[in-house]
Amino acid sequence: GEDVEQSLFLSVREGDSSVINCTYTDSSSTYLYWYKQEPGAGLQLLTYIFSNMDMKQDQRLTVLLNKKDKHLSLRIADTQTGDSAIYFCAESIARIQFYFGTGTSLTVIP
Amino acid sequence: KAGVTQTPRYLIKTRGQQVTLSCSPISGHRSVSWYQQTPGQGLQFLFEYFSETQRNKGNFPGRFSGRQFSNSRSEMNVSTLELGDSALYLCASSQIAYRYNEQFFGPGTRLTVL
Numbered sequence: 255g256e257d258v259e260q261s262l263f264l265s266v267r268e269g270d271s272s273v274i275n276c277t278y279t280d281s282s283s284t285y286l287y288w289y290k291q292e293p294g295a296g297l298q299l300l301t302y303i304f305s306n307m308d309m310k311q312d313q314r315l316t317v318l319l320n321k322k323d324k325h326l327s328l329r330i331a332d333t334q335t336g337d338s339a340i341y342f343c344a345e346s347i348a349r350i351q352f353y354f355g356t357g358t359s360l361t362v363i364p
Numbered sequence: 365k366a367g368v369t370q371t372p373r374y375l376i377k378t379r380g381q382q383v384t385l386s387c388s389p390i391s392g393h394r395s396v397s398w399y400q401q402t403p404g405q406g407l408q409f410l411f412e413y414f415s416e417t418q419r420n421k422g423n424f425p426g427r428f429s430g431r432q433f434s435n436s437r438s439e440m441n442v443s444t445l446e447l448g449d450s451a452l453y454l455c456a457s458s459q460i461a462y463r464y465n466e467q468f469f470g471p472g473t474r475l476t477v478l
Contacts, residue, residue, distance in 0.1 A: 299468075356405065
């Protein structure tokens with residue numbers, strides 16, 4: 255199966271940390287991704303992690319991967335109003351086919 | 365480099381009609397994928413083309429078809445439109461890299477079926 259699941263909504267206050275969670279089912283995934291979609295725009299790649307890694311940090315973004323539980327999370331430190339968007343996690347198998355989650359709509363409250 | 369472009373950006377059709385959407389990938393990208401995005405369903409994979417060949421297909425009825433031209437531009441066709449086909453259709457292009465395969469998305473075509 256290629257089910258990728260995310261919670262639909264998350265609200266945080268400006269300056270707090272946001273944590274967006276994702277579970278996937280295919281253990282043969284090679285790469286896992288986080289994409290951001292702003293209103294009226296396509297998806298923009300934020301970060302990715304190779305399946306043999308546990309953690310990746312990129313400025314305010316931290317990705318944690320628990321391969322045993324097939325759980326991926328994205329932490330955004332010091333969340334800003336400009337971070338309000340829909341965040342999608344995705345897995346790729348053999349670098350060809352991508353499976354996306356339903357997306358988590360993040361609302362940052364000033 | 366210009367990004368992925370999709371035309372038209374908006375379309376309104378009626379049930380039973382057919383529609384063709386176009387996607388121009390980033391120069392040098394040979395892989396083009398199509399997705400359907402609906403609220404609550406996320407992105408559903410339609411198909412992927414590489415060098416004019418369909419390599420992968422999602423779980424959509426035969427009314428959805430596509431093709432890719434020698435210049436890597438791709439078209440997607442939906443015949444006999446249904447109300448449930450109303451969605452944002454996204455195209456993504458990629459260049460197979462040796463480490464990971466980043467997909468670059470276009471802004472999408474918003475299709476409304478009345």
